[in-house]
Amino acid sequence: MSSTRVLTGITTTGTPHLGNYVGAIRPAIAASRDPSVDAYLFLADYHALIKNQNPDEVAQSSREIAATWLALGLDPEKTYFYRQSDIPEITELSWVLTCLAAKGLMNRAHAYKAAVQANEESDEDPDFGITMGLFSYPILMAADILIFNAHQVPVGRDQIQHVEMARDIAQRFNHHYGETFTLPEAVVDDHVAVLQGLDGRKMSKSYGNIIPLFGKPKQLQKAINKIKTNLLEPGEPKDPDDSTVFQVWCAFADEAEREQMRQAFADGIAWGEAKKQLFERVNDELAPSRDIYDRLMANPEEVEVILEQGAERLRPQSTALLEKVRHAVGLRAYC
Secondary structure: OOOEEEEEEEEOOOOOEHHHHHHHHHHHHHHHOOOOEEEEEEEEHHHHHHHOOOHHHHHHHHHHHHHHHHHOOOOOOOOEEEEHHHOHHHHHHHHHHHOOOOHHHHHOOHHHHHHHHHHHHOOOOOOOOOOHHHHOHHHHHHHHHHOOOOOEEEOOHHHHHHHHHHHHHHHHHHHHHOOOOOOOEEEOOOOOOOOEOOOOOEOOHHHOOOOEOOOOHHHHHHHHHOOOOOOOOOOOOOOHHHOHHHHHHHHHOOHHHHHHHHHHHHOOOOHHHHHHHHHHHHHHHHHHHHHHHHHHHHOHHHHHHHHHHHHHHHHHHHHHHHHHHHHHHOOOOOO
């Protein structure tokens, strides 16, 4: 039975936080252990250049994210774990796809439309500050997916459009040049938790409300203590379904622990005690991985070797696919 190729990219901007862990990292690593799946997990460092032009921050984020995934249990022997920039066939394929992708399709991309709308609301030129990287981002994402003919791409709902665009571009290529690309499908898991941040909104770097994934235990405790709560006193019943503390607890606790905390809320647990228990529960889960993360960050050459080996394993696939593409579009040897 042939395996299902599942591809996930992680943009190398910022430091990983609890929301990333619960919403993306933990479920992706669990899925990668399925023997019926060929898991492709990559650091989308070319995509990072769209959002961040600080080279030191891009490099640091790439190291942190690679170390995070490895520390949390990603097995590079059982998955394809690689840097986007280590697979040059991706960017070459991106140009070929650019020559077929309709500008009208790119005009409809959510990120571009949002940037234009923000400019218009500020009485700026509609394209003020918009780079070609932002505009053609969906084409590079299509190349990421199609270079390995992925069957499935797990995404959040806000990214479904990009997978559909990749599918449209692949169909257009296949129609024009012959069957070359597998048509990918977006996979959305509505059961994966979207974690709330310190202020009760979705945990996001853009909101500045994150709880860092790694760092010293005291930093984790300090962040958890900042979670916004109401003014109910100890002894007063509290609504767990309206509490960020309880929501984060549920993302880390088993069913019995969830029920115990729900009862504690009904009994009027003090916010300070609830946060103390939350810190202990989260720290217990992350502590073993934190030690591995710290070791990997102190020994970047270990991570570098793993990523280089990942690219080396994959280059025969990407080279073969691109050779097929080059031949299909007429970029052939003369004899």
